[in-house]
Amino acid sequence: MIANFVNPMYLNCHTYYSLRYGTIKPEQLLAIASENGVQTLALTDINTTSACLDIVRLSKKYKIKPVLGVDFRNKAHQEFILIAKNNNGFKNINDYLSKFLHNRDLKIPERPDVILEDCFVIYPYQKGKNFNLKSNEFLGITPKDLNHLKFSKWSQFREKLVVLKTVSFQNKKGFNTHRLLRAIDNNTLLSKLPKTEEGSEHDMMLPYEKLCHTYSEFPKLIHNTKQLLEDCSIDFNFENNEPKNQKCLTENEASDYALLEKLTYAGIPYRYGNDAEPKIYQRIKKELHIIKEKGFVSYFLINWKILEYARSKGYFYVGRGSGANSIIAYLLRITDVDPIELDLYFERFINLFRQNPPDFDIDFSWKDRDDITHFIFDNFKNTALITVYNTFKFKASVRELGKVFGLPKSEMDMLTRGKFNISQLDRLSQLVLKYSQYIEGFPNYLGIHAGGILISEKPIHYYGATFMPPKGFPTTQFDMVVAEDIGLYKFDILSQRGLGKIKDAVDIVAYNHPHQPKLDIHDIKRFKQDERIKHLLRNAKAIGCFYVESPAMRMLLKKLQVDNYLGLVAASSVIRPGVAKSGMMRQYILRYRYPEKRQEAHPVLAELMPETFGVMVYQEDVIKVAHHFGGLDLGEADMLRRGMSGKFRSRDEFLKVKQQFFDNCINDGKPYEFVADVWRQIESFAGYAFAKGHSASYAVESYQSLFLKAYYPLEYMTATINNFGGFYQTELYVHEARMHGGKIEAPCINTSFAPAIINGDVIFLGFMFLQSLESKIIERILEERENYGLFKSLDDFIERVPISVEQITILIKINAFRFTEINKRELLWEAHLKISKTITQEHIVTLFKTQRISYNTPELPSTALENAFDEIELLGFPLCNPFHLLEQPSTSKLRANHLLRLEGKFVKIEGYLVTTKNTKTANGKLMHFGTFLDRDGDFIDTVHFPPIAAKYPFRGKGIYEIIGKVMIEFDCVTVEVSKLERLAIIEDPRYSIKSLNPTFQRKKSFKDLKAQYE
Structure with a gap:
């Protein structure tokens, strides 16, 4: 601590962490105090302690003594300020504040309703x-109270002011x-903002001398404030x-180390035989020596205990x-x-210079993560999630x-899109942009960190x-x-859908192949040698597979023609992003x-x-590079790595x-230009690149999903669909x-469940994919079917499942009653006639069924179209080929697999849009990358440079006519687009009125259209 502080006067200082109230950044507050000759101040943000630790950390730089507290308010109304005498007082303030932050229904009282030790009020x-x-x-x-104080009884009790x-x-x-x-x-x-909801325009810091002058008639107040x-x-x-x-984790550090050592050596047979x-x-x-020396033993053991529980529950x-x-x-x-296999650089993980402990990111299935979090909170005493500042x-x-200035929506839209000339804007719009x-x-x-737990x-x-x-x-x-x-x-403790897909796929394989032995999805050594998996990697046939399915990764795999584990890790x-930005991705591909x-x-x-390859x-x-090439010690090199992450980029120690x-x-004689180029490479990608072990972990999961895709593609895709995909949409x-x-x-009413299911090679999509179908209806259908058997007809369904007209319309329109072999237009008529518009009652089993009137509905054929x-309306996509x-x-004969023979040629090809990626060039202009499917279902990859991106923008989902030049680099084909038109x-x-005329109706049945596509 810094001793002998003088000029303490400010008991109620706010930063912008007094959310939607304060406007001063934490370090800016200290800088302002230093400029005004203030050497002690109390940070008392409103109902928050977000800035407290940062103020303490930064205060030494400004030679200011920090004091911590909280300004307790109901909205903008100040009730009281609590100031901590010491660390214990700060804890007591946090205990008290948290009571209100945990229960938003509690109103902050006029006075603390508990005794708070080591605190001033x-x-x-x-x-x-x-x-x-x-x-x-x-x-x-306050300064405005001074005149009234002269005539108040409190003028006689100045020791309390x-x-x-x-x-x-x-x-x-x-x-x-x-x-x-x-x-x-x-x-x-x-x-219309009430004055009671805002602070005073005079709530600014004054120079110390000026503040003392303001209170010069009451020197006792100055003395009391200093003393406090x-x-x-x-x-x-x-x-x-x-x-x-x-x-x-155990009773003491010695027994912790003994346990770590025991577990380590006990794990050798499992891993190495x-x-x-x-x-x-x-x-x-x-x-073990370094982990003990750095005090990280419990960090390892706590992670081990969490994962021991996960394994006991069968969680991936x-x-x-x-x-x-x-x-x-x-x-x-x-x-x-x-x-050992990967020759991983241990000093990246822990070295004797490193201050922060190792970093374990543990991914669980999105279905299991909450239970793991509950386990942690139930088994470790002092636990909390970490916030993020949104x-x-x-x-x-x-x-x-x-909205605050009352601008119309159209004007706000114009401002957010940047489509304006600032000199032509009115005063209000200019103020909106300025502020x-x-x-x-x-x-x-405040939000919640994706997975951080303390x-x-x-x-x-x-x-x-x-x-x-x-x-x-x-x-x-x-x-x-x-x-x-x-x-x-x-x-x-993180979650991802990739693990959910793998776990579900194993279960689906078990029920779709009941006589097959249970899969060992952890046999990674065998997967690394598997020829089918190598084929998928070399040819980038990895749709649905963890981390290797995106268009960019698919193209990189093609360029590298990678078919081994180490290649996939790299x-x-x-x-x-950074490797590509530095230009070293291309160098790596060339050298590979x-x-x-x-x-x-x-x-x-x-x-x-x-x-x-360097x-x-x-x-x-x-x-x-920093250590061996740049001569930094391992501590400095690690600071460089951490600094590049962006969290500490502006800090002095990084510079x-x-x-x-x-x-x-x-000083070592290296040419400046070469040193600058090496530094450029470091700076451009170090904040984005993975640790090698991190990449290796991803590659393990990729191999697991690739194995399932190689041997059980339908089961794996069913699991992918049920976990709502990955990089792409369900379609x-x-x-x-x-x-x-x-x-x-x-x-189908009689076959489907909430998720998709597979029977042999037939996949029935689940009810959960139907837009606007209520979950309680799905639950009732499945419950009724399990308890009383399959539905025999529409009447039987209506009798057994209480449902509204709107909900049954969804089911009929998706053809979920096709087992009745009655046209769905006729079923819709029946449903509207037989179901009341009023809220349906819960079904009650009675001895005699209600006899429903049988209506004669007209013959109303529906078409495959x-x-x-x-x-498209209910699932978001058609089940037929969209080209139909x-x-x-279409009369075009050109397909994606023809393009490899057309390098440098201009082509016209049709593609169904799958996804787009927007990016900006070095000079800030917008360009796109597109991914399409041709009529045969193969991928077409496109590049849209800024002039074309501006002239021919994407116009939503659909089939496009693409005109452009075929470019081939490292056997990877792209079309450099010169014209794009949505068909x-x-x-x-x-x-359509035409559809009412039989001469315009296409007579193909639903089955016919399916057969045509299949």
Whole structure:
């Protein structure tokens, strides 16, 4: 701590973490205080402690003594301020605040309703109000209260009075911004914002001398305020950044280490058999020593305990992140990546210079993650989720401020799209843009980190308050960066649909192939040698497979022609944005495909990274280059790696490391141009590239999904459909199943379930894919069918399932009653005649069935085209070939598989749009990449450079005529588009006058159209 502070006066300072109220950034508050000669201040944000730890960390830089507290308010009305005397007082304040943040129905009282030890309480002075003050309680006198104080009884009790000069804004612009934020918070026009909902325009910091002059008639208040702040002291020991996580899983650190050692050696037979090589034991000894030395033993054991529970429940999981570089993690079954096999760089994971602990990202199925979270909260005492600060984005700010100023929606749309000439805008619109830029980046509300969980040694409230989001778990008010600063390191418990697909696919294979032995989906060594999997990789036939199905990854796999595990591990990191940006992706492909190109690598870099031919591909490469090439020690190299992630990019220590890198290289005689180029490569991709162990973990999951796709494509696609796909929408996975011989059926009342099911090679889509079909109807159908058997007719269904006309219409229109062999138009007539418009009653079983009147409905045939449009409406896509819906039947013979022979030629080809990717060129212009399917179901990949992207934009889903030049690079075919036109489809026959005329109806039946497609 910094001693001998003077000039303490400010007891009520706000940052912009006083959400939608304050307008000062935390570091800016300290800078303002320093400029005004203030050397002690109390940070008391409104109902939050988000900025507290950051203020403490930054305060030393500005030579300011920080004091922490909270301004307790109901909306904008101040009830009291609590200020912590010490760390225990801060914890007590956080305990008290959290009570209100966990239960939003509780109103903050006028006075604390509990005794808070080690805390001062300050009440705002109010004329005519009686106060019975305890020894730790004071009245805060604002400058506007001074005149009244002269005539108040409290003038005789000045020992209980303190200076209360609130600081919420830096200047008049800050106050104006505050009023706008208050209007946003109250969802009202600025002109209608009540004065009670805003602060005073004078809530700005004054120079210390000027503030003293303001209170010069009441020197006792100045003395009391100084004394109060001098009695406060807070310390979180940022300099000693030792882990603050739970220290022990067992009773003490010694028994923890003994358990870690025991578990490690017990895992050797499972991973390596009974004849492990000496280098395995050497690696174990090295890692155990460093893990113990750095105090990370409990971090490993807690992860082990969580995953031991997961395995006991049969949950699939993947351990990834830099933790995959550790053999201890491998032996404890935290990860499934063998660091010996991959020669993983352990110093990327832990080294004696590294301050922060290892990073394990544990992925679970999205269906299992919540149970794991419950297990953690039930079994570890001091636990909380980590928050994220959801900030104001520019476009959202324009809309919010547009509403505050009363702009019409059309004008807000124009402003958000950037389609305006600023000089021609009126004054209000210009103000909207001006203040939108100003509040951009301000925290707006607190959310939940994707998977970060803290398990601390001390109570979480020792560090800050917690709130209770709808998820139902206490959540910190500070984010992961602040947590790391204090030495609290998160456990990442994440979810993904890829694991759900794998788990479900194994179950589906079991029921669709009942006589086959249960699959061992963890036999990765066998998968690495499997020829079918190699074929899928080489030919990029990986739709639905984890991490390798996107258009960019599919094209990279084609270019590399990768068919082995190590190649896939590298590809998983090469695909990351920064590698491409640095130009090194192309270099890697060249050197991978053509060995003679490897000679172009700089000898130093080639020696450091022989496996990737001198190209930085992994995060470890940054450390290697920084350490061996740039002369940084491992601590500095790790700081460089972390700094590149973006979290610390602006920090001084990172900039010092950058300068040290250049100085070392130049002093070593390396040419500046070469050093600058190496630095450019580091800077361009290190924040995006994966650790090698992380990529290896992804590759393991890719191999599991590739195995299922290679041997059980229909079952795997069914699981993919049920987990709502991956990179693409459901329609493409339905198409992929059809490409593998699957017969796709619309939902059926007597066969389907909520998810899709497969029987042999027939896949019935599930009820959950029908838009607007209520879940309670699905549950009742399945329950009724299980208890009382299949439905025999529409009447039988209506008798047994209480349902509205609107809901049964969905089922009839999707042809779910096709087993009746009655045309669905006739069924719709029957349903409307037989079902009451009123709310249906629950079905009650009676001895005698109600006799329903049998109506004679007219013969109303429906066509296959109507079925297709019903499917588009209810499923989002047709079950027939979309090319059959073209207004003018296609005569084009050109297909995707012809393009390989047409390099450099201009072609005209038709494609059904699958997905697009928008990106910007170096000069900021918009361009696109497109993915289409041809009539045969094969992919067409397109590039749309800015002039074409502007002239021929995508116009939504549909079939396009593509004209462009065929480009081939590394055997990968793309069409460089010069013209793009969306082709017209048939008018919806359900609403077409022509469809009422039999001469215009296509007489093909539903079965005929299906047969034509299949």
